[in-house]
Amino acid sequence: MSPEAGMTAVAEPSAVAEMGERPAVKRARRQWGLTDVLAMSWLALLVFGMLFLPTLLNIDADTMSPADRLTGPSAHHWLGTDNYGRDLLARALAGARISLWIGFGSVAASALVGVPIGMLAGYLGGWLDRITSFVVDVVLAFPGLVLALALASFLGQSITNVMIAIAVPMCPVFVRLAKAQTLSVARREYVEASQVIGTPARSILRRDVLPNITEAMLAFALVSVGHAILIEGGLSFLGMGMPPTVTSWGGMINYGRGFISSNPALIAVPSAFMLLTILSLNLLADRFLGGRAGNTGGGR
Amino acid sequence: MNQAATERLLTVRDLRVEFPTADGTVRAVDNVSLDLGYGERLGIVGESGSGKSVLSRTIMGLTRSRTARVTGEVILDGRSVLDLSERSRRSMWGRDVAMVFQDPLSSLHPIMPIGEQIAEAVRRDASVTRREAGARAVQLLETVGVPLAAQRAKARAHELSGGMRQRVAIAMAIACRPKLIIADEPTTALDVTVQARILDLFDELCREFRIGLVMISHDLGVVGRHTDRIAVMYAGRIAERGPVAHVFARPAMRYTSALMAAIPRHDGARRTLPRPIRGLPPNLADPPAGCRFSPRCAHAGDACHEAAPALVEVEGEPGHEYACWHPGSDVTPPGGAGQGQGPAPAHPTSSEVLR
């Protein structure tokens, strides 16, 4: 081989000056995007409005004022009134209280029941897994809304009953998802490492499995809150949800049907509230999942 | 390889690849220059993070200008790769340069029969008809040593053994008669018995079709018998390079010999633990001053911590260059090596390393 054939250039001695602080693995953290900010802002506004606006504006969901029937937006009634002269904004905010309460409450209930069952079924397997899988399959064979309807009509109209009616069809989904997540985590080496140490199963589930499925479960829970709000709206719309005395978005939409051509605001206002809320929840759920992807380990 | 100087397949000049990150700019490839002749085989050896994969991807034109700052020159078969448009870069892949990856399964289509996949690669050379391409695919499978090629062409990737899959990947790589193959850890995912045969296949192809080969590996033992020259990379720079036989017999840069001593030997006469290299590879966002190996080097002196040594040639060994202030092999006690660009060790000092 001739000398020229060799690699001839010279690596120039250079004192590289770029300084960085940390040698550790960088984590790709997803930045807050515009949509995330908007979603957060909407939810914050909603909660703020729910808590303070009625007092600040001196409006009330149930006060009828026959003088102001079906008015458009005004300084006092920002979004106008319905045909009893009730303030639409106040009613929408009152509906938000019910919707969010039912949404978060029913999801919390079904997650609290479903996730532990799913984790146990996934980790222990065996007969427990077979039984839960069977029950889950049976429940999921019913369309969710139909099952909720049946339960709601059987249980009767009350906030708690609506919550139960929504939580029951949702629970198997949490079981299934928690089981799938547990199965994937339980195959990781760190769970095996804990088993070798002799860590009891409940400890492994609490310390190794649960923290590592939490993000996925939370993301799913947020989506489910939106879903629960939708179902509540559907139930109330069909007259099977809230008692008529309780203001809810679904009830408002149902009521507004009579005015769809003359005064569409009666439907538009609660619909818009519902849409924006569910959309915000879904966007935030996406963020949760997106953030998860950045958390991969280093190494080769 | 005497005319290599006049007909160069690949020339890399002062290549520098930087990635801006949250922790600062990471200079993954730092002033690297290389040459490769037609039909020549170059091994690039280094540990993870040494920049060897970034280097090979940049040669391919795969480093995105959006994420990386690339300066320097890459000239492949007379064309400057870094200045090519996205489209001409694409047309270069397969025809001028092809790549073989570590995991053949992930680079093959899971359900398309392998014959069709190779035929598709063949048809990148527009003038070929479908039928011709099919026949050529079978021929290629025979070339890379797949028995019963006509029959096997109908198989899907998962029905083949690991070694056969890599052969198929190689068949696809040579489908359009590239002048250069870049193989990035092509045998790391394979069992040893299979690895040996895939390496032999590369040898044959390079000889028969005069294909230039750049083989990236973390394993000196793998490139040893199957390349003509090697370049040892450390922390983005070339630590030592030259004809394999010279580098193996008389490693000069301390990192090279330390790396050799760190490899466990299966053929020793007695049980000997490999000798570890202390410490960790540097953080490229904040590399040490001077020689980048100096914090881990047992022979480092003041000069090493202050200035980076330039590549200098070993006396009497044309093409064998090293970048070290205190050259020598790690196994014998330091003695004759002088300051600065002192002469390389006069005598083979590494017989112990290579025993």
Place this chain on the structure above:
Amino acid sequence: MSVAEVHEPVGAGTAAPVLELVNGSVRYGGSGTPAISNVSLALRPGEILGLVGESGCGKSTTARAMLGLAPLTSGRVLLHGTEVVTNDKRLTKDKRLRAAVQAIFQNPAASFNPKRSLLDSVAEPLRVHGTNSAAERRRRALAELDRVGITAAMASRRPHEVSGGQCQRAAIARATILRPEVLVCDEPVSALDVSIQAQILELLSELRSENRLAMLFISHDLGVIAALCDRTAVMYAGKIVEQADALELVHAPRHPYSVILQDSAPSLDISAEPVTRLPSRSSPDVVDGRQLAGCGFAALCPSADDLCHTTHPPLAPLSQAHDTACHHPYTPEPAPAEGSSRPAAD
């Protein structure tokens, strides 16, 4: 710096084994072919037994069986002669096994819970085994981490914030903190860079001499095995095909698969011509040796004949402490029976 750690090999059969797998078979998910069948291995105090073989040959399953993690379909695991794992329990809850037998795994970062600090994870075995004082657990965990070269500052990091080598050190600390008698190492260095790999091998070797640890050391890298192990078992298609003193296996392998394995291993010694004692055969398709009626290696073996295809050869001693499962064991032709067929290239 122990450059040449020459360990006095514990001759087979001299000391009573600490941990033994006797005729272990594992069959996953009720499938037809067992992942391993009739595997017997014995680990003696202070001895490192290497287990080598290609990917998918059953090395990891063997390790998991000895740890009580894989369901034995038949056979048993003995700890000091006492049965601790049998086929009727999926995962043994026997605390004796848990305290006495520990493991380190291939992927260092993945063997730690990403949500906990290294220190927490290393202290965990103490909590499980009854050290109730948190301060005491912390103190001992830090001491153990220090022993393997992990500083307190580093110990508070999460696994993805340290390098692979540091993670593997922490994994060793977690495995040794209970002062086990046996360490099962499943490819502990194959995910690491060469320079770091040697550090870990050195550490393991020190631990062995200090604590008289017995180890099952799994690797696909013959160099790693030859550097560290006293005895080596070669596995193919779910069965042990050869077992001998590590050096003897390197220089005088008898099973054709072991011979080909030795021949194919890349060497740094490029001055001499490569030695090919037996031609290797390749098969285009995925061959599952476990499904063959006879010897699992018969389809690829250069020496196979009809007998090999019909009858599985039993693992039997060919010479003292050298077992081979082969009808036609390899014998070097000019027969300088002892020493390497590869001339010592000095």
